[in-house]
Amino acid sequence: MNIIFYRYDSICEPDYIDALKAVGLTIIEDKQGLSENTLSVDSKIAHLGNLIADHKPLFVFSINFFPFIAMVCERIKLPYVCVSVDCPVLEIYNNAIKSPYNRVFLFDQKQYESIKDANQNCIFHLPLGAATVRLDATIGDTTGYDYDVSFIGSLYTEKDPYGELSLPSEISASLEEKMQCQLQESIYGLEYIENTITDKEIQCIKDTDPNFYSSALSIRNLDRQIAIDDYIGYHITAMERIKLMNLLADNIQPFNLDLFTGSDTTVLSKHVRKRGLAKSFTDMPVIFKKSKINLNTTMRSIRSGLPQRIWDILGCGGFLLTNYQPELDMFLTPGVHLETYRSHDELIEKANYYLTHDKEREEIALNGYRKVCAEDTVLHRVIVIIKTIMENMENNS
Incomplete structure (x- = not known):
């Protein structure tokens, strides 16, 4: 099964890539966020849309929340999974957080409580872990x-x-x-x-x-x-x-x-x-x-x-x-x-x-x-994420 992993050079990306591979997923990297040139949101949306069309992923994944990814995934009814590693992450208060296709995991419970009611059953509290x-x-x-x-x-x-x-x-x-x-x-x-x-x-x-x-x-x-x-x-x-x-x-x-x-x-x-x-x-x-x-x-x-x-x-x-x-x-x-x-x-x-x-x-x-x-490894956290996604899909089917 394919997933698309949006990369922007977060220090946590390699560990989550390794853990996602360890549970049997094939990683397709979207490296638009690594570009030294500032790309427009429209070009990022177009590139991600093409990757989704070509690889038909189970979901799109990123470290921290990107509103443009949420908007793309909502448009094509594809789950968007993200894990926060920073706090605060102001982007989680963007209107795109309301998409029913989001699966957002926040490590700080106070931050989780501040946003959970904006999209119940799609936002979760999950601690970080060690690689x-x-x-x-x-x-x-x-x-x-x-x-x-x-x-x-x-x-x-x-x-x-x-x-x-x-x-x-x-x-x-x-x-x-x-x-x-x-x-x-x-x-x-x-x-x-x-x-x-x-x-x-x-x-x-x-x-x-x-x-x-x-x-x-x-x-x-x-x-x-x-x-x-x-x-x-x-x-x-x-x-x-x-x-x-x-x-x-x-x-x-x-x-x-x-x-x-x-x-x-x-x-x-x-x-x-x-x-x-x-x-x-x-x-x-x-x-x-x-x-x-x-x-x-x-x-x-x-x-x-x-x-x-x-x-x-x-x-x-x-x-x-x-x-x-x-x-x-x-x-x-x-x-x-x-x-x-x-x-x-x-x-x-x-x-x-x-x-x-x-x-x-x-x-x-x-x-x-x-x-x-x-x-408490990163792999333990990824397993929880995958189980949560699957249970969510079953409950909504």
């Missing part, structure tokens, strides 16, 4: 430790549209105070901001940026959500990651914190060892394996779900210390498969504890690895 076969092959027989505590990822300073805004001083001061309160109140999410940000502040953010995302084709006005997630959320994430790197590096001496990032690191403590970028497919799995502690701090716009970094660390057999997320207890057990922190003090306390308790740390890392291999 353990690929990770095992990359790690090989790697043993021992090169790093005490490590973090691989962006500081988000270069991805922070809020930092580029020229807001009035009184608005800027008010939002800064609210963001500081959010950081003090909880280790995840944006609930304090949601409850305190004003319509005036949202409108000011919108008016200040000419590239503010338009709600014209969306199922509802998204101004509030965009201001909070895409501006405030990114800025708080940058503030938090800088603070945590400095705090942890200064309080685990004589142990070291190694940061692998392409972000500007001039604002970081001298105790943070700046390592530059780590290549995702070659360097990252080995670093996860050879770190005594791998740190995760989830970007704030991921309200409840577990980001890919969590699954990748566990899938490499690495020990994970992560901020608590509301969905964590649905899939993993703190103290058994990984460790969590709910405050900055707890982060420092647990980092120091596990740096000096090797046996406990290594047992937890092994438990996490075994759990992911047994229940």
Whole structure:
């Protein structure tokens, strides 16, 4: 059976291609999204339509949701299956989400709850997973430790549209105070901001940026959500990651914190060892394996779900210390498969504890690895997707 896989160079595409092949599907790649030239939507629609006519696929698949694919598939009554790996994904609020031929799988339950009523029985909650076969092959027989505590990822300073805004001083001061309160109140999410940000502040953010995302084709006005997630959320994430790197590096001496990032690191403590970028497919799995502690701090716009970094660390057999997320207890057990922190003090306390308790740390890392291999691989997720599609088809026949 054929499926068409729309590609645009998401880092997750190869793992889903491998998993879809493993369940017996033949992959026809639509590489229009990989083109260095900007192609019109009409040309993408025409190309996809021709591929569908030539190969008669069971469904079209993509990482994240593309409205134009949904429109093509609805026109010809063909299922469109997509898996979110990012949050927020504003495209899921496009009117095309209403197509009865969509099968949309979202990893963040809060995001799922925000959109499920727009297309009941066609939108699902599904966590991410680890490509353990690929990770095992990359790690090989790697043993021992090169790093005490490590973090691989962006500081988000270069991805922070809020930092580029020229807001009035009184608005800027008010939002800064609210963001500081959010950081003090909880280790995840944006609930304090949601409850305190004003319509005036949202409108000011919108008016200040000419590239503010338009709600014209969306199922509802998204101004509030965009201001909070895409501006405030990114800025708080940058503030938090800088603070945590400095705090942890200064309080685990004589142990070291190694940061692998392409972000500007001039604002970081001298105790943070700046390592530059780590290549995702070659360097990252080995670093996860050879770190005594791998740190995760989830970007704030991921309200409840577990980001890919969590699954990748566990899938490499690495020990994970992560901020608590509301969905964590649905899939993993703190103290058994990984460790969590709910405050900055707890982060420092647990980092120091596990740096000096090797046996406990290594047992937890092994438990996490075994759990992911047994229940939480990308292949497990693809099997759930295929079963859901088939059950959906039977119920609608």
